[in-house]
Amino acid sequence: MTDKLTVSVLGTGIMGAAMARNLARAGHTVRAWNRTRAKAEPLAADGAFVADTPAEAVQGADVVLTMLYDGPATLDVMREAASELRSGAAWVQSTTAGIEAIPDLAAFAQEHGLVFYDAPVLGTRQPAEAGQLTVLAAGPVAGREAVTPVFDAVGARTVWTGEDGGAATATRLKLVANSWVLAVTNAAGEVLALAKALDVDAQRFFEVIDGGPLDMGYLRAKTGLVLNGGLTPAQFAVSTAAKDARLIVEAGERHGVRLDVAEASAERFERAAARGHGDEDMAAAYFASFEGREAGDGEGEGGA
Secondary structure (H helix, E strand, C coil): CCCCCEEEEEECHHHHHHHHHHHHHHEEEEECCCCCCCHHHHHHHHEEEEEECCCHCCCCCCCEEECCCHHHHHHHHHHHHHHHHCCCCEECCCCCCCHHHHHHHHHHHHHCCCCCEECEECHHHHHHHHEEEEEECCCCCCCCCHHHHHHHHEEEEEEEEEEHHHCCCHHHHHHHHHHHHHHHHHHHHHHHHHHCCCCHHHHHHHHHHHCCCHHHHHHHHHHHHHHCCCCCCCCCCCCHHHHHHHHHHHHHHHCCCCCHHHHHHHHHHHHHHHHHHHHCCCHHHHHCCCCHHHHHHCCCCCCC
16 A cells, blocks of 8 residues: 555544644645534645545545544544445544443444544644654554554654554553543642632742652643643643543443542533633633632733
């Protein structure tokens, strides 16, 4: 198979659009679709064909890449595309779909003769735009020559977790990694909220931990978005973080593990979204620490 592929990208939100752009820049033919067409249309300037329907988008595709909201949304879109799916094509499923959804997606792939790869990614808007994501992938060795060029275009490295995409080994690892990311994000917001409440200059906290084992680049990045008014455009939205946190909690429950921090994280993200921050960067969970939207808002610019 040639290294230049026809790749259908279904879902062109923050991550999907960046991945589609990098695929086009790598010389692949990209056919893009998004439920809200306006989010896909800018990709035409990068050489992508913007389709009106999922079925139109997957016509002639060597690889179908899905980056949608969750498992049920992904299955619905693939059903819409079913009439034009080519038997033998690879399906790179990059949505954070949750463990329970993967067997249904794998069964759909088998029914339609698709080679299924469970392939969620680690990273947010900036690494996605730079083609520096980490791809967590599971799927058959036979057929990887079709998906490797896709992974190389969107990511800096690929971590293979197994040969059966339907076993959800890549999704399991993604949930474990996300549990850490979401916990740290909420802890960063609470540090700023507590500093504000106690009338402590947040910079004094950073001075205390500077250069030591408690210091962390991610902490600096997320608190910086709050302190410097950089919550939009989102690197990773509050509403999506809330969904992922719930998937983590559900995975723990189904496997006999109580995840108190993940449960609290989900509640904080949901509270922040309910107060109008759903489309902002997940660092905006900071505002969930305050009783009302007005109590915490407007303080980010150099404050906290």
